[in-house]
Amino acid sequence: MELRRRFTLFAVTVAAAPLALGACTAEGRSASRPAQGQAAPPELTVTPADRARDVPLTAEVGTTVSRGRITAVRITDDKGGQVRAEPREDGSGWVPAAPLQPKRTYTAEVTATGDSGRTTTRKTTFTTMPKPTGQAITSTLYFAGKRTYGTAMPxxxxxxxxxxxxxxxxxxxxxxxxxxxxxxGVWSWVGDGSQVYYRAPDFWRPGTTISVRAALAGLLIGKDKVGDEDRTATSKIGRQVALEIDNATKQMSVVRDGKVVRKIPVSLGKPSTPTSSGNMVIMEKHQQTTFDTRGSADPYVVDVEDAQRLTWGGEFIHGAPWSEGDQGNTNVSHGCTNLSAAAADWLMGVTQVGDLVTIKGTEVQLTEGNGWTAWNVTWGQFVKGSALPVPAGLAPSPSHAPHPGAVAGGSPAPAPSVRGG
Incomplete structure (x- = not known):
């Protein structure tokens, strides 16, 4: 979310989720008692408490102010080095750009200025905890830096x-x-807690820059676990492309900027290995790959070209010259969307990771978490997956349901299968 306020001292991305960091007010310097008739200075509290010990490495400098606003924040370590940080959008705290170091002492000095120009300054000094020893929870950020993604990229x-x-x-x-x-947008959890998605109510606008930080290093999770590391990435959203696949017609419509630019015959999954119906997102693109299902009930090994992953379970769009006679009339695949070699090669030059793919009319429905399924539910259903209150202005509208082909306006995940077919 966009930050309204920025100080030259600090530079990290933050969002609007509030965080309280403890109790007391650190009493540093304060404005003197106002003379009769003179405006009172701001009231300011800062956390962690002064002289606090064993403070988490993910600690933030919490600020609460009345009759004024924060006008200066300075955080330093015990060697006098400056700690970069940036405010949460709601003003509840300042987030260091990197995890604090274990068993180090930090000092935060915060100044608030009232409408009358009077100021109040508070200072707090605290010491962080030893390095956590709990079991690390491995996190994976499926949003790389310096890339261009499709408008449905969660x-x-x-x-x-x-x-x-x-x-x-x-x-x-x-x-x-x-x-x-x-x-x-809003974060929403997959039911088993293996994935969490962030998206807006509508698709990303082409040209949008998205910066992400999963600031989990040293985070105490539950009783005996700890976050593994911080991960950051900044990338852009590219042109609008969506694929609409109809089992009834065995046709794929390629939609670009709201217009159908091509229709392509397809062959979907045969009755014993049906293709999933639902709203999916292109997850990976491979010029060449190998589908190896040895050990399954239907073992085979086959090299394929121009493959685009849709699910963790192994459903792809790919070139299948062996089924070109069936494409447009009969389903013969192991769950994939088969195209001619020429059509698959052309499509690779059109799509991006993060483009929406809608498949309808097959025998089975897409299951939650089998791929990036953030768009397979309504906005009202999506926000119910947030572990925090939904920010003001993002409450769902009963009628909100963007058309999949509309121009954009708006264990980790299971080990990838290469079922293919």
């Missing part, structure tokens, strides 16, 4: 082992997204 973080329900609010508070131009 920011996805996966966890191994999954995050239990009672710890998801703490984890979610440390997941930050900023968009330029602003297009705020």
């Amino acid at each position: 920011v996805t973080v996966a966890f191994d082992p999954p995050i239990p329900k009672e710890a998801r609010d703490d984890v979610q508070r440390r997941l930050f997204v900023k968009t330029d131009p602003p297009q705020p």
Whole structure:
């Protein structure tokens, strides 16, 4: 989410989820008692408490102010080095750009200025905890830096082992997204806690820059686990492309900027290995790959070209010259969407990771978490997966349901299968 306020001292991305860091006010310097008739200075509290010990490495400098606003924040370590940080959008705290170091002492000095110009300054000095020794929870950020993604690209973080329900609010508070131009969204958890998605109510606008930080290093998760590391990435959203596949007609419509630019005959999954129906997102693109299903009930090994992954379970769009006679009339695949070699090669030059793919009319429905399924539910259903209150202005509208082909306006995940077919 876009930050309204920025100080030259600080530079990290943050979002609007609130975080309280403890209790007391550190009493540093304060304005003197106002003379009769003179405006009172701001009231300011700062956390962690002064002289606090064993403070978490993910600590933030919490600020609460009345009759004024924060006008200066300076955080230094015990060697006098400056700690970069940036405010949460709601003003509840300042988030260091990197995890604090274990068993180090830090000092934060915060100044608030009232409408009358009077100021109040508070200072707090605290010492961090030793390095956590709990089991590390591995996180994977499926949003790489310096890429161009499609307009349906959800920011996805996966966890191994999954995050239990009672710890998801703490984890979610440390997941930050900023968009330029602003297009705020919400985090939503997959039921088992293995993945969490971030998206806006509508598809990303082409040209949007998205910056992400999963600030989980040193985060205490539950009773005996700890986050593994911080992960950051900044990328852009490219042109609008969507694929609409109809089992009834055995045709794929390629939609670009709201217009159908090509229709392509397809062959989907045969009755014993049906293709999933639902709203999916292109996850990977491979010029060449090998589908190896040895050990399954239907073992085979086959090299394929121009393959685009849709699910963790192994459903792809790919070139299949062996089924070109069936494409447009008969389903013969192992669950994939088969195209001619020429059509698959052309499509690779059109699509991006993050493009929406809608398949309808098959025998089975897409299951939650089998791929990046953030668009396979309504906005009202999506926000119910947030572990924190939904920000103002993002409450669902009963009628909100963007058309999949509309121009955009708006264990970790299971080990990828190469079922293919």
